[in-house]
Amino acid sequence: MKIVFISLYNKVAYECRIMSTCLKKEGHEVHIIFIKDSEIYNESSITDETHPLTRMSDEVSEKEIDQMLSLLRHIKPDIVGISVRSPFFEMTKDMVKRIKDCGLDPLIVLGGVHPTCCPEDCIKVADAICIGDGEEAILELAIRMQKKKSLKGIHNIWIREGNKVYKSEIGRLTRLAGLGIPDYARDNKHYISTCPPEDDSTLTYNLMVTRGCVFSCSYCYNSVIRKMLKKPRYEMKPVREVIEELAAAKQRYPNLKMVVFDDDIFPFKKEWVDRFCAQYKEQINLPFFCYMHPSTISEEYVSRLHDAGLYFAKMGIQHGSDRIRKEYYNRNESKERILESARILNKYVYTSYDLITGTPVETESDLMEQLELMLEIPRPFILGVYTMGYCQNYDLTNRFLEEGLIREDQFESSNMHSMKNMFKINYPSERAKKIYELLSLTPDFRVSKQRIREILHDKDKFDKFSIAEIQPKGIFIVEYNKNNSINLQSTNTMMFQIYNYDKREYRNMILTLKIGNSAEWSAEIPCFYGDYSKNVNVVIDCPFAVFTIVSRNGFEVPVKTRQKIDGYAPKTGKHLIRLLLKDDKGNIIGSYKRKAYLRTSKRAKESFANILMQRVRGVLDVC
Ligand code: SF4
Structure with missing residues (x-):
């Protein structure tokens, strides 16, 4: 069978690459088409219109679609799998139509986050969808197609024939052990509006060693999966296989300087961490980055990882207000816990923090509380402030919808809302805008915290201050x-x-x-x-x-x-x-x-x- 995966704005594309490995092992021919790159940045900071970065909110152009179609005509695939994230759903619908209209007739399967959360919408536009893990499902689909058997009843796969939809239960979880190394081979990779990676100049290697998350934040895909499976999903790859993958990466990329663990939360179980630290330090010995959760951080944990090579970590705080975190985001870590974790990170590694704000329930007092918290966080740090995006069927989205606080046209899937507005905050009031401005100064080493506090607690100074005056320019x-x-x-x-x-x-x-x-x-x-x-x-x-x-x-x-x-x-x-x-x-x-x-x-x-x-x-x- 010939299978083509299409990855939009995502050149790392673990899922496509690992499915490719599984399919290739069984003798199938697999291609991956990467369309556009995945740089996310604050658009307001780009003043030069000719800047080479692709904007995530730039839609796929007519020319790029034509390039994709001519590749597909050349390959003549039996299956086309498109990995769909919510903001790209409208774009995907158009691409599916264009593939169908161009005279090819592959089985088009949509997979990934959006089809898993919104299967009813997605099955209307494709021949099949994959909900949840795809490795075993796509393999069985390919085998059955090859043997010309019925495609109905494959776990995690829904099939549509005309208006009739044959559904399957989500339930087949891929075991990470033994899956193999994601397919980074050069053959059969095609790049549209993005560059092929050069082995010699590759400095960083991204990988994932877990699937799922032990937490269940109301705005996150993992909470949807937890509800579907009726239990949390969290699995770690065996340390031996992680080290094997990294050793292969070191061999492939001679100038590799850094490893990026893209897991939602880096593994924290002691036995795994102990084994990882010992083997990583001995066999890989490269600085690495990972994501952490305040509740999994302890001094022993961070110092061990630091000794093994951790130099940069990102921790999601998500909101500085206890009320927003607990009542709306379903995050139960206390402020004290967040601060303690930040102090530990600061002692060992360079740190970045994320906040997700801009929900309709946020009050000025929540924003003040958030600012106070960020002033307690030890410098230096990087701060990412993002606006909340609303994906269908997430707990927070459903709640806000029921309470009449958001509309359906604010869904990510309807208009690339979050991509276009990721860094834009709609300030509910002039005062709120000023609090956000002070928040943006919290990591700036050129503005003392004392100065920010003075402005915050002096009504006169607060009313009069202008960010343009206190923030060094350019x-x-x-x-x-x-x-x-x-x-x-x-x-x-x-x-x-x-x-x-x-x-x-x-x-x-x-x-x-x-x-x-x-x-x-x-x-x-x-x-x-x-x-x-x-x-x-x-x-x-x-x-x-x-x-x-x-x-x-x-x-x-x-x-x-x-x-x-x-x-x-x-x-x-x-x-x-x-x-x-x-x-x-x-x-x-x-x-x-x-x-x-x-x-x-x-x-x-x-x-x-x-x-x-x-x-x-x-x-x-x-x-
Ligand atoms: S901790 Fe992160 S990955 Fe886990 S559920 Fe919350 S937002 Fe999602």
């Missing part, structure tokens, strides 16, 4: 680690977050900034005791080219700045900016090139060299 946030490229936002002042991956070797890094063809400055970024978790922020005030380095632990960082061309200050206007990050042996480990608008003040032109000498300094982090 900051670049740059990370070089993600895709082997430096990504920066905004103009004139740049703030970099530099992660030093080298655990064992004590290496400094050289950051070079070039403006146009004639101006070039370099700063040496010291490696802190060879410990990758001690990342630094580098602020470059541009075009002064003043490098300021701030360490996470408040070290004074000696900066050696070399200026290639004395006294040069570029004129106001568009300039080609190039950033190069090199190790101490001169190897490039990150680079960035972009045209950006720089403003050059009169003062800069007059006393550029003078200012440069005065302002090169190390400063303390403001915690």
